[in-house]
Amino acid sequence: MEQLDPVTGEPVAIAYEDVHKAFGSHKVLCGLNLLIPAGKITAIIGRSGTGKSVTLKHVMGLLRPDKGRIYLGEEDLTAMSDKKLRHVRNRFGVVFQHAALFDSMNVYNNIAFPLFEHTRMRKPEIDAKVAKLLAQVGLSGTEQKIPSELSGGMRKRVGLARALVRDPEFILYDEPTTGLDPILAAAMDELMVETQASRPGITSVVISHDMHAVLHIADKVAFIVDGLLYAEGTAEFFRDHTDPLIHQFVTGSLDGPMKV
Amino acid sequence: MGLHVGVIARVFEAVGRSVLEPIEEVGRVSKVFAFGFANVFMRPLRIRETLKQMEFIGVQSLPIILLTSFFTGAVFTLQSHRAFAMFGAQAMVGGTVGVALTRELAPTLTGLLVAGRAGSAIAAEIGSMRVSEQIDALDAMAVDPINYLIKPRLLAAIIVTPMLTAIYDFVGMFGSWYIAMYVLNMSEPEYMKRTQEWIDWDDIWSGLLKALVFGAIIGTVACYKGYYTKGGAAGVGQATTSAVVVASVAILVSNFFIAWALP
Structure with a gap:
């Protein structure tokens, strides 16, 4: 039961x-x-x-x-x-305390990383998904920025977008x-x-x-x-x-x- | 009575810890090497990341390898010439320098330079990823950090160190030839003849084999020290220093045993 x-x-x-x-x-x-x-x-x-x-x-x-x-x-x-x-x-999707974004990647690649690793989604689909998530967290247009260019709050929001990218349960x-x-x-x-x-x-x-x-x-x-x-x-x-x-x-x- | 038992227990604990800790460390290092190496043929293959690491460890180390190899060959020729001149055996300079370079100096100095330049950078990069939870993030995204981080670096170090050693051999010999011809005014046919007589393919292969082992040592130690970094920025600093020291000592000690084992 x-x-x-x-x-x-x-x-x-x-x-x-x-x-x-x-x-x-x-x-x-x-x-x-x-x-x-x-x-x-x-x-x-x-x-x-x-x-x-x-x-x-x-x-x-x-x-x-x-x-x-x-x-x-x-x-x-x-x-x-x-x-x-x-x-x-x-x-699962995890939002880490200090965002734990990958320093070596830009915002786009940070968010798209789980999709590149685990799915066979095509680039245009990934682009659209990243753009949609960035819009949801209020960071549209920041795809090319690297984590060191972001404020603490922005980093956390990118972390949230990354956590949500695979539609976790x-x-x-x-x-x-x-x-x-x-x-x-x-x-x-x-x-x-x-x-x-x-x-x-x-x-x-x-x-x-x-x-x-x-x-x-x-x-x-x-x-x-x-x-x-x-x-x-x-x-x-x-x-x-x-x-x-x-x-x-x-x-x-x-x-x-x-x-x- | 209770006090004595407590003191004895603490002594045993300390002895036990001092025995167990090095054994555990050897176990962890072996695990990094074994898992990293076992991952080589596991998907995803990480070819692009491996090539990127080869570029970092290999291509970016070229200037320092070219510079040091030229001057190593040059200074060794200069000093050997002075010594051999005392008993009229200057002609042996080329062969002596050639054998010393290919068997010992090129693999060892390449190993030490790569450990200092790339080993430290690898330990610092992985260490800072550990303390900033980036490795936990990989785990959380179901990406194996051994496959993603350690395999490409380990493989790149193993492939690239012998290549750099071969370059060291060649440029070192060029440095020797240049000094012999233009500073010491030696006879070129004599220099070349003795060099060709003395240097065997076995000398070159044994040097490259050593470099292969040194590459594995550098990759393993640097990845291990980075992967198990604890603490914040201070921990990364310690991991970096420790990676260079441990890899350098391991290169020098293993060099002796390989030289002993090889013909």
């Missing part, structure tokens, strides 16, 4: 079951249980070093858990070979607004919401420290503390919660159980 996410009531797209991960003696995930609903935006929040990025890398198969299972629908990612995992990655945002000024950050939030609205069925996972953005865009919020799921709920649930840990994190207060 299809598992439903208790927060959104939607079918579960990704499920983490008792996932453990350590780097040497440093334990990052300590039995994480987390459900990501299909077709919604899920935000994973938590302090730096609590394992948010590690959580994201596991679902791509870029890291394998020491213990536990991760399911993508019915498929067990932890039991897959590297070759099969690479195949699964075709279903899942899109993962790793701190998409880090390093942007409040206006650019708001524009990026808007772009994420528009992306979600314009692509019905796409499942988005956002890692962020930006509580304003999280509460604005997320259908579900998961709060990770010390490698474990501490709380999950809707944005309203987090906004109004009186739990000292949640309240301190949401309000960004220095007073509370979490120490600097």
Whole structure:
């Protein structure tokens, strides 16, 4: 029977079951249980070093858990070979924290790269697709620019265009607004919401420290503390919660159980 | 009692770590070489990227190879002539320089120059791609970084280093001939005769074989150091320095063992 996410009531797209991960003696995930609903935006929040990025890398198969299972629908990612995992990655688009654009390529080639690598699309089709995506992210005409000529916000938007170029089922945002000024950050939030609205069925996972953005865009919020799921709920649930840990994190207060 | 056990455990941990770390490093280096090489015939073949790397490692190294090879042949001829003149054996200069160049100097100096110029650049490029998450991005786009980044560089270094060595041989001998004729005023027929008598095809082939190994060392070490870069800009700097040092030492040490093994 299809598992439903208790927060959104939607079918579960990704499920983490008792996932453990350590780097040497440093334990990052300590039995994480987390459900990501299909077709919604899920935000994973938590302090730096609590394992948010590690959580994201596991679902791509870029890291394998020491213990536990991760399911993508019915498929067990932890039991897959590297070759099969690479195949699964075709279903994902990732927006990296610092965009991770290829320095040696211009904007056009950065966006078209996954198409050149994995499809037999003809050049005019690729040109049209790149132009359409650039228009969607508000960067028409920048095809020939190289990444060093772009501002931080522009780089992130090119990163988003690259992530969307193969029409992925899942899109993962790793701190998409880090390093942007409040206006650019708001524009990026808007772009994420528009992306979600314009692509019905796409499942988005956002890692962020930006509580304003999280509460604005997320259908579900998961709060990770010390490698474990501490709380999950809707944005309203987090906004109004009186739990000292949640309240301190949401309000960004220095007073509370979490120490600097 | 507990304190003693703790101290002993820490000592064992430190000893264990100091044994395991070099073994792990050798394992990782071997993996880079083996996976990179095993990928040679795997699709996509990356022919264009390999040619681009050959242009970078080979063609762009030509000026420095031409300059150093000419002067290596020239200075070696000058010094040998002085030494041989003490017992009237100046005629042997051409052959001596030829054998030394083809067997030792050309492959070794080419290897060191390529390690310094291209090895450092490869480590820096891949290292900066690692720290800026570009390698993670490749992985995320289902593109194998070994196939895309390491294979073309490794293959290019292996192909191009012997080619540069052959050029080093030729230009080095030209430098020797030029000094012998126009500075030392030696007899050309005598110089050519001795050179042809002394230099064997085996000398040239053994030098080129060494260069092949040195190319594999440079490609592997530079890609390995870049691929496993940790930290930010400082990590890239360390990877670059370390790539040049490790590749240079490996070239000099392996040179001895190859020379020992070859006839």
